[in-house]
Amino acid sequence: MKKIVKGGTMARKGISILKGIEAKEVIDLLNRAYADEWLAYYQYFVEAKVVKGIMKDGVVAELTQHANDELRHANMVADRILQLGGEPILHPKDWFSLANCAYEAPTDPDVMKVLEQAIKGEQCAIEVYSRIAELTQGKDIVTYDIVSQILADEVEHEEDLQALYEDIQEFIDQFKLKGDA
Ligand code: FE
Ligand code: FE
Ligand code: MG
DSSP: OOOSOOSSGGGOHHHHTOOSSOHHHHHHHHHHHHHHHHHHHHHHHHHHHHOBSTTHHHHHHHHHHHHHHHHHHHHHHHHHHHHTTOOOOOOTHHHHHHOSSOOOOOSSOBHHHHHHHHHHHHHHHHHHHHHHHHHHTTTOHHHHHHHHHHHHHHHHHHHHHHHHHHHHHHHHHHHHHHHHO
């Protein structure tokens, strides 16, 4: 039988459609984002476990949903790295050296503090994905499409957390007003 693909993974048609950008460059960008997703996943996971304070149940539900989204993003990014002939980071120790965004340990479990840290993380994720979108636009259509989908989720995450933060702040303010009366 005649072989269609020669020279291993790098000869694939799917990679040949990249224009003006090297697969290696895209793989490096995606591996950094992949590290961010795992750290974001864990940050949400553990925040949902330890968070304390007003309207805790609503916050836990949101944090848990976001944890699941970040894990789904890690999955999407890893699949794209493999399609490009790369290898997703194999050891978690490399997450910290490659990540774009800082890991914020929830050492203060207060809901407001946890939400502030999570909002910061989402703002970093938005920067990362909008940069990858800019770098791949018109050059790597598939990566551009994937990072655009993830970017839309990160924008939604920021908005969800911000709305929750404002609701809780309003509740606290009303409570204080009643206390003063
Ligand atoms: Fe994400
Ligand atoms: Fe997110
Ligand atoms: Mg949400």
